[in-house]
Structure formats: C-alpha cells, structure tokens
Amino acid sequence: MNDRKDRVSGRVASPADDADRAVLLRVADGQLDALQDLYDTYRTMAYSIALRITADASLAEDVVQDAFLGAWRNAARYVEGKGSVKTWLLSIVHHRAVDAVRRRRPTVELPEREDIPPASLTLPDIWLEVAGNLDREEIAVALGSLSDVQREAIELAYFGGLTQQEIAARTGTPLGTVKSRIRLGLLSMRRALVGEDGSDDPATGVGSP
Amino acid sequence: MTHEQAIDLAPAFVLGALEAAEMAAVREHLATCPESHLEFETLGSVVPYLVESPDIELVEPSAALRDRIMAAAAADLAGRSGEPAADTESAPTGPTIAFPSATEREARARTRTGRIGWAMRIAAVVAIVALGGWNLVLQNDLTTARRFDQAVSRVITAAAESGSQTVVLTPTEDNQASGLAAIRPDGSVVLAMRNLPQTTGTEVYETWVIVGDGAPVPVGDFMVDANGFAAVTTRPTTAPPGAIIAVSREPKPGSSAPIGPIVSTGVGLAPSS
Numbered sequence: 001m002n003d004r005k006d007r008v009s010g011r012v013a014s015p016a017d018d019a020d021r022a023v024l025l026r027v028a029d030g031q032l033d034a035l036q037d038l039y040d041t042y043r044t045m046a047y048s049i050a051l052r053i054t055a056d057a058s059l060a061e062d063v064v065q066d067a068f069l070g071a072w073r074n075a076a077r078y079v080e081g082k083g084s085v086k087t088w089l090l091s092i093v094h095h096r097a098v099d100a101v102r103r104r105r106p107t108v109e110l111p112e113r114e115d116i117p118p119a120s121l122t123l124p125d126i127w128l129e130v131a132g133n134l135d136r137e138e139i140a141v142a143l144g145s146l147s148d149v150q151r152e153a154i155e156l157a158y159f160g161g162l163t164q165q166e167i168a169a170r171t172g173t174p175l176g177t178v179k180s181r182i183r184l185g186l187l188s189m190r191r192a193l194v195g196e197d198g199s200d201d202p203a204t205g206v207g208s209p
Numbered sequence: 210m211t212h213e214q215a216i217d218l219a220p221a222f223v224l225g226a227l228e229a230a231e232m233a234a235v236r237e238h239l240a241t242c243p244e245s246h247l248e249f250e251t252l253g254s255v256v257p258y259l260v261e262s263p264d265i266e267l268v269e270p271s272a273a274l275r276d277r278i279m280a281a282a283a284a285d286l287a288g289r290s291g292e293p294a295a296d297t298e299s300a301p302t303g304p305t306i307a308f309p310s311a312t313e314r315e316a317r318a319r320t321r322t323g324r325i326g327w328a329m330r331i332a333a334v335v336a337i338v339a340l341g342g343w344n345l346v347l348q349n350d351l352t353t354a355r356r357f358d359q360a361v362s363r364v365i366t367a368a369a370e371s372g373s374q375t376v377v378l379t380p381t382e383d384n385q386a387s388g389l390a391a392i393r394p395d396g397s398v399v400l401a402m403r404n405l406p407q408t409t410g411t412e413v414y415e416t417w418v419i420v421g422d423g424a425p426v427p428v429g430d431f432m433v434d435a436n437g438f439a440a441v442t443t444r445p446t447t448a449p450p451g452a453i454i455a456v457s458r459e460p461k462p463g464s465s466a467p468i469g470p471i472v473s474t475g476v477g478l479a480p481s482s
Binding site: 098183186 | 223225254258262266271278279
C-alpha cells in the first residue's frame with residue numbers, strides 16, 4: 001500500500017524514468033537523435049491520446065508534432081524538475097490536443113496562445129513531479145472505481161475538451177451536479193490509486209480552515 | 210475571487226474544464242492567496258494518470274510524422290543564435306540531475322552519429338533536388354534539365370542574399386514532390402520543385418506560407434506539365450524564420466485555404482551565423 005501511495009503522493013523513480021531523464025537531458029542539450037529516441041518511445045501513446053481527443057488523424061499528427069517541438073524547445077526548463085518525463089510529455093500532448101479541439105469551436109473563448117508548454121499546461125509542475133509510473137492495470141482499476149456518471153463527466157472534460165458548463169448543457173445536468181461528479185470521481189480515483197480509504201484525505205476537510 | 214469560489218472551481222480547474230477567464234482567475238487566486246489549497250493538489254494528483262487510460266486505443270502515427278518533427282526540430286536548432294549546436298562536448302544543462310555516468314557516456318557516443326545522421330539526411334534532400342536535373346539529363350530531356358538547373362540556380366542566388374532563409378521541401382506521405390526554396394527578405398518565395406504530378410483542367414498548385422498558429426496564406430499558384438517540375442517566385446508576404454512553406458494541389462485557383470492535399474512542406478531556416 002505504501003508503495004502505491006508513494007507513487008501518487010511521494011513518487012519513486014523507476015528505471016524507465018531514469019532512462020527517460022537521460023534522454024531528456026540530451027534533448028535539452030539540443031541533440032536531435034535524443035528527440036528521435038523520445039519520439040520513438042512515446043509516439044504511439046502520444047498519437048493515440050491526440051487521436052482520441054481530436055478524432056481527426058491529420059489534426060492529431062499536428063498536435064503530436066506541436067507537442068514534441070514544445071518538448072524539444074522546453075526540455076531544459078523541465079529537466080531541472082524531478083517529475084516523470086512520460087507524464088510531462090503526455091500532458092503536453094493532452095493540453096495541445098484540447099487546445100486544438102477548442103480552437104475548432106468558434107464559440108469558445110480562448111486564452112492567448114502561450115509559446116512555452118509547461119506554463120500553459122493546466123497542470124502545475126508539482127503534480128507532474130509527484131506523478132510516477134503506474135501500470136495500465138492499476139489505472140484501469142482506478143477508473144473502474146468511478147460511477148458511470150462520474151466517468152462520463154471526467155471523460156467529457158478531459159478527452160472531450162468541454163468546460164463544466166458545456167458538460168452540464170450536453171448531459172442536461174445541473175452545473176452543481178457536474179462539479180460534484182467530477183470532484184467525487186477524482187477523489188475515488190485517488191483512493192484507488194493511493195490504496196487508502198480516504199479517511200486521511202486532506203480534501204475531506206475542504207471548507208474548513 | 211474568494212477562496213471558497215476557487216475551491217468550488219477546483220475539480221474543473223484540474224481538468225482544464227473552465228472557461229478561459231475562469232482558468233485565469235483561479236490561477237491568479239492560487240498565486241496570491243496565502244491559504245492552503247490541498248483540494249487542488251489532492252484532485253490534481255490523479256489527473257496525469259488519465260492520459261494513460263487503458264480505454265485509449267493505441268494507434269501508430271504515420272511514418273512521415275517522425276520526419277516532419279525531426280526536420281522542424283533541425284530547423285529550430287539551426288535558428289538558435291549562438292547555440293553551440295555542433296559542440297557535443299559542452300556541459301549538459303540541468304546539472305542538478307544525476308544519472309549514471311555510463312548512460313551519459315553511451316548517450317553522448319550515440320549522439321555523434323545521430324547528429325551527423327540528420328545533417329546527412331538534410332544534405333541528401335538538397336542533393337536530391339539538385340540531382341533532379343541530372344536525372345532529367347539521363348532521360349534525354351535536356352531542355353527540361355536546363356530549365357530545372359536554372360530554377361535551382363535562381364533559388365541558390367536568392368538564398369545567398371543577406372536576410373534570406375532557405376527551405377528544403379520534403380514530400381508528405383504518399384507523395385514524391387520535393388524542392389528547394391529561398392524566402393527573400395521581402396517574404397517572396399523562390400521555389401524549385403520536382404516530381405509534381407501534372408495538373409489537369411482547372412487544377413493548380415498553390416504555395417502557402419504558415420506562420421506559427423496562423424492560417425495558411427496563399428502566395429502564388431502554378432501549373433505543372435508532364436515534366437513534373439516548377440520554378441516559381443511568389444508574392445511577398447510576412448515570413449519570419451520558422452515559417453512553414455507548403456505546396457498543395459488545388460482543384461481550381463483562388464483558394465483562400467488549402468482544399469486539396471498538401472504534397473510537400475518545409476520550414477524556413479535562417480542562415481546560422
């Protein structure tokens with residue numbers, strides 16, 4: 001249990017992490033072959049995520065190109081952190097893909113495009129730094145802990161690029177219910193990943209000082 | 210925004226599911242509010258794992274994507290001023306990271322061949338473009354060969370002008386069209402292309418300049434006969450280093466956005482000092 005908890009809240013580096021960081025260090029040094037190594041390691045996951053979000057093969061490739069070039073240009077900044085390279089990279093892909101999807105929707109107000117991916121990520125670096133590597137089965141278990149409506153709300157937000165207001169409209173659900181579903185779903189995932197019953201979950205103290 | 214309002218928005222914030230103004234307001238709150246924001250950390254800590262959802266069907270990108278990314282990175286590298294790009298002995302950045310020295314040694318040993326590999330590939334594309342003329346000679350098409358030679362010469366002359374950028378155009382997937390171009394200081398593009406399928410009827414090839422996230426700007430169209438090559442100088446436009454030059458095959462002239470397939474692309478490369 002403590003091992004799993006560490007990987008969510010205290011992060012333990014795996015051999016794969018170390019290899020990734022060695023590659024990223026070379027990317028930060030402007031070494032093209034290192035970028036190619038990074039690409040070859042993560043191209044399938046990166047493209048699959050982009051394709052899932054954009055549902056457009058051509059746009060997904062643009063997103064992946066954009067993300068890897070972002071990583072190429074900003075590796076030096078990231079390499080000073082301690083987080084998982086994989087999570088950092090895939091989060092850039094996710095962010096760029098959502099950005100691309102929203103740009104195709106004329107009704108959505110968009111912020112100014114930022115050149116530096118880490119700054120424009122919705123995730124603060126600290127979350128990436130604590131993110132270790134969990135295998136797909138563990139993540140599947142965590143996702144399996146969600147109710148259908150929780151999962152729908154989280155997926156529409158994360159993979160659909162919808163805002164909570166848009167999710168409320170799309171599902172015909174009050175906004176407060178959407179917020180609650182997302183919150184409870186994320187807490188449920190955390191409990192599954194950390195392997196605790198939530199009794200020491202700091203989030204349960206929300207609202208109190 | 211009050212602390213309670215920020216906490217209320219935390220679940221959607223960590224998923225990036227707020228309107229832009231709300232995202233900015235929460236960021237501002239997090240940057241300035243002295244109170245604890247454990248809710249954000251607790252909810253946010255699981256978000257990175259969502260990208261690894263097993264529900265995501267794994268799909269391979271096209272083989273051409275790697276080349277596109279590497280060509281763009283190479284162009285980016287060449288455009289970095291004062292960067293010791295060829296210095297493999299420079300100290301690694303991020304000295305706070307420790308990793309096995311053996312790994313580093315191996316990595317650096319591999320780098321030399323890797324970098325040379327890419328330089329060679331880019332040089333090879335240039336050579337292929339130039340040698341296109343030679344192939345035409347072999348095909349006994351001396352008039353076309355001479356015209357192609359003149360087209361490449363024009364590009365090289367334009368590329369030699371102070372402030373010009375060079376562009377190597379490589380074929381997109383399922384195409385063979387490649388070329389060499391120079392973006393002159395006024396933003397006009399001098400282009401020599403080969404292996405373009407012949408245009409028929411109202412079809413044209415359109416040249417596009419794409420700057421950053423901007424929409425493609427059409428700068429000049431041309432027709433191609435059976436010899437498959439083109440020598441074009443486009444209208445001037447704004448094309449800073451890093452601009453993408455793309456050539457698409459359009460059903461008719463005058464498109465304001467590419468309708469037909471893009472057959473070849475390249476990135477503007479500023480002369481490295």
